[in-house]
Amino acid sequence: MSWIDIGALDDIPQRGARVVKTLHGCVAVFRTHDDQVFAIDDRCPHKGGPLSEGIVHGHSVTCPLHGMVIGLTDGLAKGADEGAVATYPARVEKGRILLDAARLIRGRAA
Amino acid sequence: MKQKLVIIGAGMASGRVIEHILAQDPEGWEITAFNAEPRGNYNRIMLSPVLSGEKSYAEIVTHDDDFYAQHSITCRFGEAVVRIDRENKVVHSNTGSAAYDKLLIATGSAPFIIPVQGRDLPGVITYRDMDDTQAMIDASSQPNGKAVVIGGGLLGLEAAAGLALRGMDVTVIHLMGHLMERQLDPAAGYLLQKDLEARGIKVHCKGSTAAILGRDKVEGVLLEDNTGYEADLVCMAVGIRPETRLANDAHLEVARGIVVDDQLRTSDPDILAVGECVEHDSQLFGLVAPLYDQAKVAAATLLGQDAAFRPVQTATKLKVTGVDLFSAGDFTDAEDREDIVFRDPARGVYKRLVIENDRLIGAVMYGDTADGSWFFGLIKDGTDISDMRDTLIFGPAYQGGTSADPLAAVAALPLDAEICGCNGICKGTIVAAIEGGASTLADIKAKTKASASCGTCTGLVEQVLASTLGDDFKMPAAQPMCGCTDLTHEDVRRLIKARGLKSMPAVMQELGWKSSCGCSSCRPALNFYLLADWPEDYQDDAQSRFVNERNHANIQKDGTYSVVPRMWGGMTNPRELRAIADAAEKYAVPGVKVTGGQRIDLLGVRKEHLPHIWADLNQAGLVSGHAYAKGLRTVKTCVGTDFCRFGTQDSTGLGIKLEQRLWGAWTPHKVKLAVSGCPRNCAEATCKDVGIVCVDSGYEIGVGGAAGMDLKEVERLAKVATEAEAIDLTVAFVQLYRENARYLDRPYKWLAKVGLDWVQAQVVEDLANRAALIARFDLSQSIYQRDPWADRATPKAQADFAPLADLTQEAAE
Ligand SMILES: Cc1cc2nc3c(=O)[nH]c(=O)nc-3n(C[C@H](O)[C@H](O)[C@H](O)COP(=O)(O)OP(=O)(O)OC[C@H]3O[C@@H](n4cnc5c(N)ncnc54)[C@H](O)[C@@H]3O)c2cc1C
Ligand code: HEM
Ligand code: SF4
């Protein structure tokens, strides 16, 4: 693991998200109502909608474009829909958000 | 020879150590106890009943003078230790010293003082010991005194309740969104706040203290949001930190607390530490249960026995008489966890159990905590609960019962709660009619007129029938709002009004929501209902809005946005056009389009550019066109008498006036208007939500048109003679729609449900009602008519629209 400090927990509203730009595209970092953080690809498996702009409820997000619901812990589509997005380890320490960047930054052997 | 044991701090933990030593080896030790407080051991956690007057100080003393004398303990109370000399094994106070063989540090914690101006003023008190308690009791003796408690955790709320019982006017200021957020989830926090408010305690959440005001003594508290509260007493209860100064100075290992091993030894084997001042395995302690375990192990270590400290789970109860609250374990959501939620709004009961792998791992209870210790036992023991899962929430006594009553919310309504808003019929009248023989919806309509008008209360009337008649009434199946509730949109709207529910947790608790924080279907609807019904009380929740309304722009299929400046009544000028052209070039906007609503649309703007392009357009006097909003979109006009040879009235002028009055208002769905200057109808007014066609003798006002998936011509609401009346009717109609329609019903859909007759009665015929609707609309506008572009011209908003971090430049090590 190589944890990178990407910002303060308070930079993300509760039940909201912000994006982090990486060489592999944008990663959406969510903060849920219970102050946990989750990082998943910011591309809906349906038609690429920005999941970071969806409404966050419990540990799920509803895609803003056509309403697919994605689980934040496993990146899997819920209900009758199928599809998945990549998830990345993220955690909060002393009010800062740490993202495991092993798979996200240039040239690093994972 | 006796060993010398010196104790620093005669508190709750060291008191227990003394008891364990005396019990096992009464002759082996010569004990000296120092205490900064001028008294010996007392039960600190009972200070709250002393503050509230329910107990006296004498009743909470655990070790009195007799005890110390009988066991030959040297008491050096009122003498604080200032230095530990490890080399010579001596401790020093300012007036003397004592030599030790073994030293026990039990200095507890010090209250945290927020570093704001005025914190040193007389009248600012922390809540830790008997002196603080006495100071608060003294302050409360002055008549009509006002107290502000900073901190809505355990301590702060106990202080607040005690001060209120002593007759003070108390306000609690809490930084977070709900009270006791470390122990409670938002639903339980809401119930607690309600209970405290019922006792006359004011609660201000999300309040950050900016300064404590006063000249010679405290006079008030000022918050960052500029709210001010008068205060004769300020109790600061924002947290504690371990009292580690002595240990630090003596170069013992100290992290957040004094670091101890499993035997409670510090980095010096002759020095032990117990209580809130220690840190064990990176953990701090703030409740007595684990401290008592530490005391037992520390005594064993001193006596040369084997023992190891293992922290146990702790449970929390708030010691405020009449408030029942319990919380234990871990109650955060996670994927492999399941929730069991039980709500009984009538009794103000909320229970939530969190289950993981067939084990109970967390419990939050409010209102009825009788089963708390049973649940706590299940958590501690890791009992497999799969066999009793279905009835678990009902506690140990209840196995195999029926499920909760879905009609509870309505059954719980008091008899004077209004059910039918149109006719002012309350529940009691309906119940009386049922008792008088009415047994169907039609009977009720005939006898009481309830649900005979707009019909939105039909569901509630049926539930009153069902809860009064029981099995004799069959409920027709209604479409619930979403999976989180069995109530329909209409039911929820009525109940929000009838019961004065003014926040999302209030709605979810009182109406028995089945999920902990709603879903993407109910939250936007509730957010609208609450802001429409309680403009002055409710705080708009951006996170409960769809992306377009949260970002104030329409999201496009590639994740970019469109930007549409408002052009009042479709009018613009060269200066505005130039500003739009400049902005389009500056941000390389890929598409510029003229819309059907007589506006210019800049398509394909990147999110991070939005606040910047808005600021540029704002400079030229352009404001948001709300082309993304469930709110007023556009008022389309023709050129009317200004230029057209057929024009009968100033259609453009009326359109501009309407748009200026209505912009910024949130509505159940989008609202589009048009004004045409003559029946040739160049502005296509007859297919709008409100369309006005000017004629020689006045204005024809049509409502409920549509030209989308459905095509519908407007119905005639009224014909009026003056422009002022045309504006009044339009405003009143929009407000009636705001107050009554279900979320995402366009006016034509709503109109089909309630009927044009009813709407005409409300806004055309009943003049007093028309005036009241207009007044309520204007009140709401005084709060909500704000340009979101101007609000977001700050560096903070600009940063919020940009990525949180950019890892593309991050190099490999
Ligand atoms: C109002 C209130 C209500 C509470 N309610 C609960 C509850 O309901 N449940 C619960 O589990 N816990 C509760 N607590 C917390 C509980 O009281 C503490 O966890 C417990 O008292 C800590 O014990 P301790 O021995 O570590 O420290 P303390 O009991 O604080 O004792 C430390 C003593 O050391 C003295 N001291 C400090 N420095 C020096 C020095 N240099 N020289 C000499 N003496 C020194 C102090 O004066 C103090 O008397 C409450 C606390 C308060 C204040
Ligand atoms: C043709 C391409 C682009 C043009 C013409 C352009 C233009 C501009 C301009 C003029 C500003 C300054 C705004 C101001 O002064 O208020 C700006 C800011 C910004 N642009 Fe772009 N931009 C382009 C591409 C991009 C791209 C591709 C990105 C991101 C991937 C981007 C991200 C940003 C950000 C984050 C800011 C805000 C900087 C700050 O806060 O000061 N831009 N852009
Ligand atoms: S609606 Fe009548 S007044 Fe307006 S532009 Fe057309 S013809 Fe002229």
Ligand code: FES
């Ligand atoms: S792109 Fe996410 S649901 Fe269609």
